[in-house]
Amino acid sequence: MVAITRRSPVVFDVSPSRQEKRDHWNVALEYPGEGEGPWITDLCHKDRWDVQDGDLVSLASDTLPIPEGYGQVALSPEMSVNRMNRTQAAVWHFTDQPGPMPVVSSFTETTEATVFLALYGPRVFAVTEKLTGLDLGGPDKKPPQLVQGPFSHVPCQIVVAAKSGEYPGILFTCSRGYARDMVHAVMDAGQEFGLRPAGEDRFKQWLNRF
Amino acid sequence: MALTLTCPICGERNGYEFKYGGEDKGPRPEESGLSPEAWCDYVHMNNCVAGVQKEWWYHRDGCGVWFTTERDTTSNLEIHNAEVS
Numbered sequence: 001m002v003a004i005t006r007r008s009p010v011v012f013d014v015s016p017s018r019q020e021k022r023d024h025w026n027v028a029l030e031y032p033g034e035g036e037g038p039w040i041t042d043l044c045h046k047d048r049w050d051v052q053d054g055d056l057v058s059l060a061s062d063t064l065p066i067p068e069g070y071g072q073v074a075l076s077p078e079m080s081v082n083r084m085n086r087t088q089a090a091v092w093h094f095t096d097q098p099g100p101m102p103v104v105s106s107f108t109e110t111t112e113a114t115v116f117l118a119l120y121g122p123r124v125f126a127v128t129e130k131l132t133g134l135d136l137g138g139p140d141k142k143p144p145q146l147v148q149g150p151f152s153h154v155p156c157q158i159v160v161a162a163k164s165g166e167y168p169g170i171l172f173t174c175s176r177g178y179a180r181d182m183v184h185a186v187m188d189a190g191q192e193f194g195l196r197p198a199g200e201d202r203f204k205q206w207l208n209r210f
Numbered sequence: 211m212a213l214t215l216t217c218p219i220c221g222e223r224n225g226y227e228f229k230y231g232g233e234d235k236g237p238r239p240e241e242s243g244l245s246p247e248a249w250c251d252y253v254h255m256n257n258c259v260a261g262v263q264k265e266w267w268y269h270r271d272g273c274g275v276w277f278t279t280e281r282d283t284t285s286n287l288e289i290h291n292a293e294v295s
Contacts, residue, residue, distance in 0.1 A: 140221075
């Protein structure tokens with residue numbers, strides 16, 4: 001029998017103080033000294049789908065609310081559905097065991113093709129403005145909103161989940177091969193603001209605010 | 211000169227996010243009766259206007275949409291808002 005191991009491409013300098021095995025992934029639940037924020041959380045183990053269809057609206061349902069407007073996001077503690085353009089949307093699941101992907105050619109599993117990170121907490125936009133020319137916290141952004149563009153010079157899909165209040169934050173994905181350099185760049189930019197890796201427990205606390 | 215382009219989906223963005231797709235030469239010519247010379251002209255020849263021309267652009271680092279817009283080639287400034295392909 002072959003033992004399957006799924007590895008996140010994200011590596012932090014510190015090892016988790018509490019973790020669990022889930023669907024062949026090692027999931028970090030908590031890191032030592034997480035501090036007061038901002039935080040970065042590795043979400044690579046969360047299921048992600050790409051949806052492409054000429055008639056996306058026909059694929060929408062109560063369980064898969066695909067927004068009609070480009071750049072709009074349906075964000076909930078269970079999932080984020082991001083409308084990218086006329087024919088494409090991305091689905092990011094946050095639950096531990098999401099349902100199976102519909103067996104329709106419009107859906108593609110992209111979990112292991114991309115890096116998925118959350119950056120949240122106090123002064124998070126002070127970190128992001130060091131990494132991108134995109135004004136993620138600007139007055140024209142109406143969270144939750146999708147922004148597609150370069151982040152640390154890498155094409156990314158960024159969801160501005162919240163930009164005001166005590167816990168602003170973004171979620172973003174990029175191609176898996178950029179993981180090591182992306183994490184290095186983000187941690188370096190966030191060092192002066194006390195950016196620390198955080199486990200999934202803290203991420204869930206933040207996410208449940210939506 | 212820094213170029214700024216208006217993506218129909220993402221809005222105004224830095225020109226470095228885009229890939230140039232060539233002049234907009236209009237629809238593909240009908241194949242019936244099309245001479246090799248006319249086809250060669252359509253594929254390979256450009257007007258290279260010194261002034262405003264309609265062009266194709268691709269939002270490579272963003273949403274991935276192809277669109278047309280008008281740019282003044284002498285000032286490298288976008289003239290009109292973009293249209294989705």
